[in-house]
Amino acid sequence: MGTYSIPDSEFSIHSIDVNEMIILLRTMMRIRQFEETIADLVTDHKIITPCHLYTGQEAVSTGVCYALNKDDYLFGNHRSHGHYIAKGGDLKAAMAEIFGKATGCARGRGGSMHLCSPEVGIMGTSSIVAGSMAIAVGTALAESIRGTGRITAVFHGDGVPEEGIWHEAANLAGLKHLPIIFVCENNLYCTHMSIDKRRAYDNIPEMASAHGFSSKIIDGNNVLDVFYAARDAADKCRNGKGPIFLECRTYRWRGHVGPNYDVDLGLRNQDELNAWIARCPIKHYSKFLITQGILSETKVNSMLSAITDEINEAVNYAINSPYPNPEELKNCVFKEGKG
């Protein structure tokens, strides 16, 4: 990935209090533990639904979602466990969904790739990678017509600007100055293909700018930088200065799908993976908080232990939940009645 520069930033503190900084760490740790547990469960064949793990990218969803209000909209993709958790989706309901249970956040209809939590603005994630782009523009358009100040964030991978609808959606958002943030999680790979094999230029933010966005490249492994950029973006959107494009450069540790690393398949080399594991967004950030005297190592460990308990409880909840009743197979094709 020689042609793609990676911003390697230092942590800095700007108008954020100690509690907020701890919440950011906790959210990243929750996502990481959730995903690592799922990786084990997939390996043990306890989970069938294809799981696209987010390990290594936690700072992006955590930083962005912390800048959003509860009723702001979020759209994601096939790799949305982290988006869902960061936005405040119920962890047990996500785990139950991944186990295909009736108590799942999509009632067992969606699986890992289709998570939903309308009460926190997650209207559903689409596994058609560019599928949510225009829909997200639509929630932004609706709120712009109503004048509510609610904004929309849509997460997408670096492969999505290679789809036509990304451009259609971006042009509409730019044309109508919509309150929307496109969060491009550039993890350098689209399924098996590295970005330098797919793009003529390293120019995704420039393309967004050409459609009328204010664009920025951020170190996607620096949760504070992501948060500051998203906070600024959210303010701008609420003040009629949208749309905003954030390219967060990061890396997914695991392969496109499942718990393996795609090194064995020859899709990338161990040195590259090791270099990114060394840039672990959680390890670095927790070290920073400890250095700053904000947290002690003991406190970090006790946070981790509480999170592990929470995840284990979610797994038990999922395992003990009933499967959907096959008699309900045909329910919910259409909604009855009128609104």
Place this chain on the structure above:
Amino acid sequence: MSIKSYAKAINEAHEQLLREDKRVFVIGQGVESPWCVGTTTLGLVDKFGTERVIDTPISEAGVTGAAIGAAMAGMRPIVFHPRMDFMYLAMDQIINHCAHWYYMFGGQVNVPVTIRGIINRGNEQATQHSQSPFAMYAHVPGIKVVCPSSPYDAKGLLVAAVRDDNPVLYCDDRWLYMLEEEVPDGVFEVPLGKGRLCCKGDDVTVVAISYLVREAEKAAEELKRSGISVEVIDPRTLKPLDIDIILKSVYKTGRLVVADPDWPCCSFSEHVANMVYKELFSILKAPVQCVNFPDTPIPASTPLEKAFFPDYKDIVKAIIDIVK
């Protein structure tokens, strides 16, 4: 009540829906063009402004997706495609997203969007400007499909589509835009999923949709002179289908012709035939006949075009084939 054209009926439905419900907005390509989508959007921008009546770039997928998203956010958008042919560019948004969303998330997020797929053919426009592929959409679970064939239904079905909590594909037909009849001035609904008995008869049932409803009525008129009594039924909604009105009629006549202006393979007409065979096989006096497009792309040149699009003569022939 007053006499209104089909186009005027659609226009009036838009206006009244925009007036009665703040959640309704109209979005699509050509709202403000000099032709105003065959006059169906005439005057709407003046009355409701560009915030609620939105002309768009030619981004079929993007604009359809935006309407879908707005519907998820609780709005009642009417998004239109000036031709159904162009709507193929939005298929992923319509099928993977719009139609499946409610089911895929266990009934938590519904998508009350109305998609107008306008049929515009004839005058040597050729195959990419002539299609009416109803069956492709009726095939998909989660989206309702309606095909108004009269000014009255054009208005009432549009009102019902917009008020419905589900995605509805509303296929209006430019060949019918000048058709006139009495239409109520106020807002009214034609319920989705309810067919209409167009004319009564005893010898054969013709189930017709879109512009072939008028052609079927013409065929019935003509055959009356030869002593053949034809019952014409317009299901109006292809999905959910009012199969009862069809079965009841065929039970009486024992013969069925389905007139469906779309290609024959895996078509709406085959679906109706299949439903009737399943329920009434033993009482049928003759095989079900389908009047469709030929299984070819659509030609431009006038003589070829004339040979391509079925009309009342094709329906008459199909009827005579099974009545004789």
